[in-house]
Amino acid sequence: MKVQLLPSTVGVAAEHQLLSSYLIDETLCLDVGSLGFHSNLDLQLGVKYLFITHCHSDHLASLPIFLDAHFGEGADEPVPVVIHAEESTARAIREDVLNDRHWPDFFRINDEQGMGLLEMHILEEEKPVSVGDYRITPVRVDHIVDTLAFIVEKDGAAFALVTDTGPSDRIWEVCEKIPGLSLVILELSFPDRMQWLAEISKHLTTSDFVQERSKLPQADDCRFLAVHLKPNQFAEIKSQLESHQLPGVDVMVPGHNYEV
Ligand SMILES: [Zn+2]
Numbered sequence: 488m489k490v491q492l493l494p495s496t497v498g499v500a501a502e503h504q505l506l507s508s509y510l511i512d513e514t515l516c517l518d519v520g521s522l523g524f525h526s527n528l529d530l531q532l533g534v535k536y537l538f539i540t541h542c543h544s545d546h547l548a549s550l551p552i553f554l555d556a557h558f559g560e561g562a563d564e565p566v567p568v569v570i571h572a573e574e575s576t577a578r579a580i581r582e583d584v585l586n587d588r589h590w591p592d593f594f595r596i597n598d599e600q601g602m603g604l605l606e607m608h609i610l611e612e613e614k615p616v617s618v619g620d621y622r623i624t625p626v627r628v629d630h631i632v633d634t635l636a637f638i639v640e641k642d643g644a645a646f647a648l649v650t651d652t653g654p655s656d657r658i659w660e661v662c663e664k665i666p667g668l669s670l671v672i673l674e675l676s677f678p679d680r681m682q683w684l685a686e687i688s689k690h691l692t693t694s695d696f697v698q699e700r701s702k703l704p705q706a707d708d709c710r711f712l713a714v715h716l717k718p719n720q721f722a723e724i725k726s727q728l729e730s731h732q733l734p735g736v737d738v739m740v741p742g743h744n745y746e747v
């Protein structure tokens with residue numbers, strides 16, 4: 488599998504991770520923070536499966552624009568976009584985003600016109616979903632709204648996306664049993680001096696990140712990529728993480744394809 492954190496800056500390519508979209512083999516995408524802003528329209532139109540961790544804007548911001556492109560596609564035999572989300576997140580998408588005020592209610596339009604362009608699939612905790620050759624397992628993590636981590640497996644290879652969350656145990660118990668797990672993409676939002684804010688907002692500091700990593704018995708055999716670094720503290724968090732000199736630990740670079 489190829490996994491890419493899509494870029495989310497305007498103007499110049501930057502290492503900052505303002506928005507969350509994790510593109511897998513240009514086939515499916517975990518979160519849709521910036522996918523709909525991608526300059527390559529063919530790439531956008533090729534993605535028919537979305538998996539949404541939670542309803543915060545940095546993970547959903549480009550969903551309206553992304554759907555707009557698909558509804559304008561005009562294909563003779565349309566392939567629906569399937570949004571996979573848990574019940575409360577699905578409700579938030581319908582009530583807060585596609586509500587005809589924020590953006591047209593594409594679900595209603597799709598149903599009324601019989602377009603067959605959009606479906607919602609409700610995820611349940613730790614019930615794996617198969618999409619093509621991929622198997623995706625959602626696991627509950629601990630954020631201020633209902634949030635799921637995702638474990639993605641294909642042909643014996645596996646990686647986990649764990650964002651957004653405060654300290655959590657269950658995800659590591661599940662990850663421990665995943666054969667072939669070689670990559671964990673783990674959130675790291677704040678430097679250690681902002682521990683208070685990490686606790687209020689249910690995110691991780693650098694020390695939390697190190698602690699969470701240590702919960703995975705096979706951590707030293709896994710690559711860990713830090714994501715969700717707050718842009719104002721980006722350099723500070725990065726140098727703090729590097730000072731731990733942990734093997735296989737880096738900050739994820741937007742636009743780079745990571746092989747799993
Ligand atoms: Zn969040």
Ligand SMILES: [Zn+2]
Pocket residue numbers: 507543545546651715
């Ligand atoms: Zn976020």
